[in-house]
């Protein structure tokens with residue numbers, strides 16, 4: 001039940017977004033995502049987006065992981 | 073975006089693994105506990121345990137919501153499903169969890185005529201109630217801080233739409249009081265925690281700062297890709313060996329120090345803290361969520377006058393010890409013989425995120 005999946009928002013209608021991941025489209029509630037916009041990546045868990053992800057953060061995260069590997 | 077890499081075919085993971093080996097103790101062992109069912113599964117699937125030095129032991133803690141729901145609660149739910157107009161809506165994982173009688177599960181009750189529906193989201197359960205005014209739909213609200221805000225949205229929506237044939241049996245649990253209870257238990261023997269990334273997305277990574285600050289335990293908030301897992305184990309091993317406990321957020325692409333304020337506010341609007349009973353950990357004060365008085369009409373505990381039966385365990389099942397990291401699945405005498413995923417004895421073998429199911433599928 002805890003499986004979470006990153007998805008991309010395609011369209012937004014009120015508190016519901018149509019999201020896409022790997023060709024799969026799903027309706028997702030975005031009640032607690034502030035300023036959600038089409039094109040944003042969100043982490044989806046049990047039908048709700050729990051948080052936004054940005055490509056910039058993802059890149060930085062990757063760099064951090066590399067840093068961990070290199071600095072130790 | 074990070075990609076899944078399989079440790080069974082090590083590529084650039086080799087460098088990280090080499091560093092982990094450098095920090096691993098040459099004698100004795102270090103014990104790292106993960107407290108999220110998704111981590112349990114991700115670790116098993118990646119094959120991580122097979123490539124780590126034997127002195128690094130990974131243990132599963134009380135992180136699978138289905139596994140920590142006590143047998144008594146399942147018995148209570150099974151009785152509720154006997155009411156002729158009641159439809160039980162639940163995340164699929166809970167359907168095969170037995171009560172204290174072997175083989176007695178919602179799935180089997182459905183075969184015998186009970187109305188049981190598997191849903192992906194609480195909103196689906198609410199929608200079913202709107203479409204079937206002749207039924208009393210009860211949603212089984214299990215999970216931790218990650219599922220709490222969505223359940224809160226659902227209850228608020230039921231209230232604002234005036235849906236009277238819908239209620240939530242709130243069994244939601246709080247991570248932090250349970251972690252404290254675990255750490256303070258007499259047989260606790262863990263050197264560092266891999267903290268649950270999706271709980272932290274809501275609560276914020278800072279909520280785990282008490283681990284190093286109050287208990288001197290290293291803590292890393294981690295994601296779920298293979299590269300995340302390796303990075304987390306390296307960071308934890310380094311902190312444990314150097315005796316320099318701290319909190320590290322490895323999952324920065326999702327988790328902010330303060331978490332998701334809108335989600336936290338929703339939780340506070342709909343729920344208050346209450347004592348809760350955990351399989352393996354027992355009764356813990358303030359470790360559960362209860363639906364606030366103003367939403368009592370949608371609270372299944374109130375609506376059906378439910379009370380939790382006293383503690384019951386499944387005879388022969390070691391889930392209670394496995395949830396505390398005292399035993400590993402292979403150390404349960406029933407593992408793989410009497411108890412298999414096809415014919416599970418306890419919840420740790422039923423749930424897709426249970427430690428026994430993960431060990432059965434990947435470690436044998």
Ligand code: SF4
Pocket residue numbers: 388389390391394401404405406407408411412416417418419420421422428
């Ligand atoms: S192997 Fe089966 S009986 Fe043993 S602890 Fe796991 S779920 Fe319980």
